[in-house]
């Protein structure tokens with residue numbers, strides 16, 4: 001039973017790498033490993049309801065068998081059991097989810113993203129032949145993750161037997177730290193270096209993180225040499241990620257770099273129409289244009305405003321006009337004010353950068369790496385939150401005021417003398433603010 005539980009993650013990873021994210025979330029994430037009878041050669045897996053079970057048997061039986069075979073060898077089959085009563089809602093839930101799939105079909109193309117879109121389509125159909133790596137960059141909410149998911153979905157459809165690995169760079173960093181701590185780096189390497197397509201989102205966050213960059217450098221080289229496709233996204237071009245090692249910067253520029261810009265008016269109108277259609281909702285032309293004129297720089301906000309307008313209409317029976325759109329937009333804008341940065345967040349980001357733990361930073365430890373990261377954390381806390389020095393001292397393990405003054409002075413000194421420290425601190429501040 002224990003070994004089945006442990007193997008379950010690997011089975012899930014296998015399935016996840018071969019089907020779309022939505023399909024995985026809908027059909028696999030709610031399965032539970034129950035027991036394994038090696039004598040009979042049967043794994044018992046629990047599905048949440050009968051509809052779920054029947055769909056799995058119809059559509060994903062081969063995949064599940066393949067995944068089990070991959071882990072346990074040929075002799076293991078499976079049975080699905082259902083414990084709950086049939087849940088009528090789930091059929092609807094699943095089909096609604098399908099509507100939100102991030103594919104090329106649901107991506108509206110305009111001058112601001114045409115080039116990036118074409119490059120993504122090219123690598124999904126001819127991986128590692130044309131542009132490797134493909135590096136997509138642009139501001140938040142302009143469709144980078146949508147494009148990555150579209151590449152993933154299209155690639156899986158084109159090459160069902162190949163393995164796709166998608167990861168946000170922050171998760172990759174955490175996996176590296178975890179693997180080093182537990183001594184499981186070979187499993188981590190196996191996961192990433194066996195990918196046929198590796199998608200890394202928000203790669204700017206690996207800047208300044210030494211072991212993560214080292215690990216990624218070797219992963220990159222292995223995949224590149226094996227002619228596997230790599231696609232990366234970032235909020236800025238490689239040359240502007242100050243704390244990214246030069247050897248990674250140059251590699252990221254080996255293939256093709258494509259930016260996504262804020263969409264122009266016509267594309268914004270088209271996106272509003274497309275989103276409204278996908279929610280089965282009709283917005284009059286003048287209201288579409290009004291919304292497109294008000295929200296110019298972030299498609300996530302545009303989408304949010306359409307959803308809000310629909311909710312006002314359906315739940316409160318409000319007319320779909322400019323006044324309602326105005327309220328929807330101001331709700332969205334107010335809700336998307338950045339959440340205030342907390343001291344915990346700052347300490348976490350600094351800890352990640354210097355590969356120590358947040359507890360180390362607030363502890364009495366005095367080794368070089370910990371002391372350095374503590375000074376940086378105090379400095380960043382002061383810069384971002386203007387917290388009084390006495391309070392900073394208390395937060396960082398009950399230190400007194402003069403220790404904080406000394407630490408901040410030392411930091412100012414170093415920032416003047418050491419350009420790498422300045423770059424690291426600037427990147428840390430940018431990463432914290434962008435989150």
Ligand SMILES: Nc1ncnc2c1ncn2[C@@H]1O[C@H](COP(=O)(O)OP(=O)(O)OP(=O)(O)O)[C@@H](O)[C@H]1O
Pocket residue numbers: 102106107108109113138139140141142143144145146147235271299300303
């Ligand atoms: N061209 C487009 N057509 C349709 N929808 C889009 C388009 N661009 C973005 N979107 C939608 O806008 C939302 C935000 O896009 P996405 O998450 O891909 O942005 P991002 O650039 O990855 O942002 P971040 O850097 O903050 O992660 C998503 O719901 C996405 O589907």
